[in-house]
Amino acid sequence: MTAVDDVSFDVFSGEIFGLLGPNGAGKSTLIRILTTLLQPTSGSAWVDRYQVTKKDEEIRGIIGVCPQNSTLDVELTAYDNLEFYGKLLNVEEGILHDRVMQLLEMVDLTDRAHMPVRTFSGGMKRKLEIVRAFLHRPLILFLDEPTIGLDPDSRWEVWEQIEKLNAERTTIILTTHYMEEAEKLCHRIAFMDRGRLIALDTPENHKRAIPAGDLIEIGFETMKEGLLSALTATGLVKSAEAKDNRVIISALNGSRVLPSIIAVFEKFSMPMTSISIRSPTLEDVFIYLTGRKLDAGNGDVPTGGGR
Amino acid sequence: MIRGAVAIFTRDFKKFLSNPFVIVMTLFMPVMYLVIFGNAMGGTITHIPIGVVQDQPYMTETPLFTAAVEEIRNFHQPDKPSMFDVTIYSSEEVAKLALSQGRISAAVIFPSELSADHVVRVYEDSSDYMVPSLIEAGISSAMAGTGSPDPVAINRIYGQIDYIQFFGVGVIVMAIFMTTMMGGAFALIRDRELGIIEGYLVTPVKRSSIILGTIGSTTVRAFLAGVIIFIFDILITGVAVRRIEDFLLVLIVIFIASIGVTSLVVALASRFSTQQEYASVVAFFNLILFMTSGAFYPTIGMPGWLSWIAWFNPEAYTVHALRSIILRGQGIDIIGTDLVALGIFSTLAIFLGIATYRRTLE
Numbered sequence: 173m174t175a176v177d178d179v180s181f182d183v184f185s186g187e188i189f190g191l192l193g194p195n196g197a198g199k200s201t202l203i204r205i206l207t208t209l210l211q212p213t214s215g216s217a218w219v220d221r222y223q224v225t226k227k228d229e230e231i232r233g234i235i236g237v238c239p240q241n242s243t244l245d246v247e248l249t250a251y252d253n254l255e256f257y258g259k260l261l262n263v264e265e266g267i268l269h270d271r272v273m274q275l276l277e278m279v280d281l282t283d284r285a286h287m288p289v290r291t292f293s294g295g296m297k298r299k300l301e302i303v304r305a306f307l308h309r310p311l312i313l314f315l316d317e318p319t320i321g322l323d324p325d326s327r328w329e330v331w332e333q334i335e336k337l338n339a340e341r342t343t344i345i346l347t348t349h350y351m352e353e354a355e356k357l358c359h360r361i362a363f364m365d366r367g368r369l370i371a372l373d374t375p376e377n378h379k380r381a382i383p384a385g386d387l388i389e390i391g392f393e394t395m396k397e398g399l400l401s402a403l404t405a406t407g408l409v410k411s412a413e414a415k416d417n418r419v420i421i422s423a424l425n426g427s428r429v430l431p432s433i434i435a436v437f438e439k440f441s442m443p444m445t446s447i448s449i450r451s452p453t454l455e456d457v458f459i460y461l462t463g464r465k466l467d468a469g470n471g472d473v474p475t476g477g478g479r
Numbered sequence: 480m481i482r483g484a485v486a487i488f489t490r491d492f493k494k495f496l497s498n499p500f501v502i503v504m505t506l507f508m509p510v511m512y513l514v515i516f517g518n519a520m521g522g523t524i525t526h527i528p529i530g531v532v533q534d535q536p537y538m539t540e541t542p543l544f545t546a547a548v549e550e551i552r553n554f555h556q557p558d559k560p561s562m563f564d565v566t567i568y569s570s571e572e573v574a575k576l577a578l579s580q581g582r583i584s585a586a587v588i589f590p591s592e593l594s595a596d597h598v599v600r601v602y603e604d605s606s607d608y609m610v611p612s613l614i615e616a617g618i619s620s621a622m623a624g625t626g627s628p629d630p631v632a633i634n635r636i637y638g639q640i641d642y643i644q645f646f647g648v649g650v651i652v653m654a655i656f657m658t659t660m661m662g663g664a665f666a667l668i669r670d671r672e673l674g675i676i677e678g679y680l681v682t683p684v685k686r687s688s689i690i691l692g693t694i695g696s697t698t699v700r701a702f703l704a705g706v707i708i709f710i711f712d713i714l715i716t717g718v719a720v721r722r723i724e725d726f727l728l729v730l731i732v733i734f735i736a737s738i739g740v741t742s743l744v745v746a747l748a749s750r751f752s753t754q755q756e757y758a759s760v761v762a763f764f765n766l767i768l769f770m771t772s773g774a775f776y777p778t779i780g781m782p783g784w785l786s787w788i789a790w791f792n793p794e795a796y797t798v799h800a801l802r803s804i805i806l807r808g809q810g811i812d813i814i815g816t817d818l819v820a821l822g823i824f825s826t827l828a829i830f831l832g833i834a835t836y837r838r839t840l841e
Contacts, residue, residue: 207681208680208681209677209680209681229683229685232681232682232683233683235681237681239674239677239678239681241674242674243673243674243675243677243678245675257678257682260679260682260683260684261682261683261684262683
């Protein structure tokens with residue numbers, strides 16, 4: 173069984189790089205290889221200037237990892253969890269206390285520093301675990317599904333946290349199967365499916381790559397003969413169809429062609445009940461690339477594109 | 480209500496049946512208890528080594544001596560082999576040396592004359608359980624068999640030792656095992672199940688540091704448990720530690736046993752992925768090692784095949800060493816063999832523990 177097959181890409185320094193794909197796409201396997209937990213059967217991977225499997229110890233010194241399943245010790249306090257990891261991560265003894273307090277401050281847990289992690293909410297635990305990976309100011313931070321199972325508020329806080337860390341010039345590699353997360357955070361996104369890398373680009377370029385372009389939906393009450401052919405005749409739209417009292421038009425640059433479309437409606441004296449323009453989402457990109465929905469067969473995901 | 484109960488019943492039973500290893504161990508354990516506990520505790524004590532000496536001055540063996548030795552040799556309980564293995568020593572000094580070194584359990588000194596004024600002196604190792612009273616009963620009965628009028632005087636060379644003192648020393652070993660087998664290893668397996676160990680692996684901490692830290696913490700816990708029980712022994716059961724050297728020697732024995740047992744347990748905990756499987760294996764180990772260690776009952780009372788297990792049992796050496804120091808005030812000359820055996824066990828266990836644990840970290 174090959175979990176990751178023929179995947180090749182570069183991550184630039186200082187960016188937030190997203191690995192996006194459905195469950196079982198091989199994202200975590202890829203992370204496990206890059207974080208030296210798993211040996212690849214073939215191929216090579218480099219983390220900074222060190223090759224995986226050859227310089228694993230050096231790699232562990234420059235990466236921070238927040239795995240998908242929590243590895244916090246819930247019986248210890250937040251402070252003890254961080255202090256303990258600080259020692260494992262070779263943070264200097266003299267600055268360790270200050271560093272721990274600074275990170276607790278960063279995630280608003282100062283007043284809970286000496287409470288056992290067991291008493292924390294899911295979001296607090298996750299934020300604590302993310303900053304734990306950041307104790308030694310790693311060059312690269314790996315976040316495997318950082319917001320899985322979190323409520324929207326907690327998720328928002330974690331996102332802010334990740335952006336703050338990125339602002340400190342940390343390269344961040346994160347996996348997710350939430351489109352809005354990838355869209356909000358990532359500078360570049362690699363789509364993975366069934367162990368393969370199927371596309372890699374910035375979110376904007378990904379969307380531009382969809383031939384269908386933007387979707388314009390215009391509501392109406394009664395259809396007039398010849399409207400659809402008149403719309404396509406303008407040469408500005410790619411397709412137009414009527415469905416459930418709505419005309420669905422796809423066009424490459426929706427907002428620019430909208431006036432011309434409205435002009436056609438006026439020419440036919442058709443009153444419009446609603447107008448909406450929707451940019452394609454990463455979900456649409458994924459469907460375009462694979463023919464399947466991103467969360468197919470998975471119930472725990474809020475679907476649809478965010479802005 | 481019934482539907483829910485049946486659902487839960489079915490689920491539990493399915494899980495039970497899905498783990499054949501645990502099923503086997505569950506059924507195996509009571510049977511093992513029967514066989515090992517029954518034999519270790521219920522065995523008849525026979526072949527107690529004792530020494531006999533004809534008191535000086537003498538020219539040839541006196542009739543009393545010849546008759547008494549014959550009686551002692553032949554003494555046995557109904558349908559059992561003879562109770563004593565008799566060695567004839569040439570002088571009282573040699574016999575007492577053998578006694579103090581634990582090679583014989585009693586030295587019997589026979590006077591030259593048959594008379595009520597001359598006493599048969601029995602020096603016995605009073606640190607053992609059951610054995611002293613058997614010796615006393617056997618010798619009295621043998622003397623009665625010879626029809627001689629000589630009275631028997633019993634000297635318990637280590638004083639009166641109660642069962643609680645005898646057993647208390649064994650409990651030190653039990654404390655070491657309980658701490659590591661139950662506390663240390665379960666924590667290790669749980670940490671692995673929770674992914675806490677995997678968390679270590681992406682940090683620059685060395686694999687050897689993880690192993691050293693894990694074995695070190697459990698060893699120290701076991702050591703402290705052993706020492707605390709040792710102090711309880713002194714306070715509650717009233718055993719006396721006579722010299723500071725003895726005290727230090729006890730600490731050394733407890734430490735070597737602790738590190739060996741901890742390493743063995745770390746190896747076991749690394750081999751078994753679930754707490755349930757580990758628990759059944761450890762319960763088995765605990766039974767077989769503790770029962771054959773002589774902590775409860777003298778090893779001399781065990782059938783041959785059980786004492787053969789005791790021969791490989793590090794707990795047996797630990798119990799023997801601790802008893803030698805604590806109850807008999809013996810030194811390194813007597814417990815040397817125990818220390819060597821424990822040293823070999825601990826060294827092997829450390830290598831095994833490191834190798835097995837390391838494999839789970841790769």
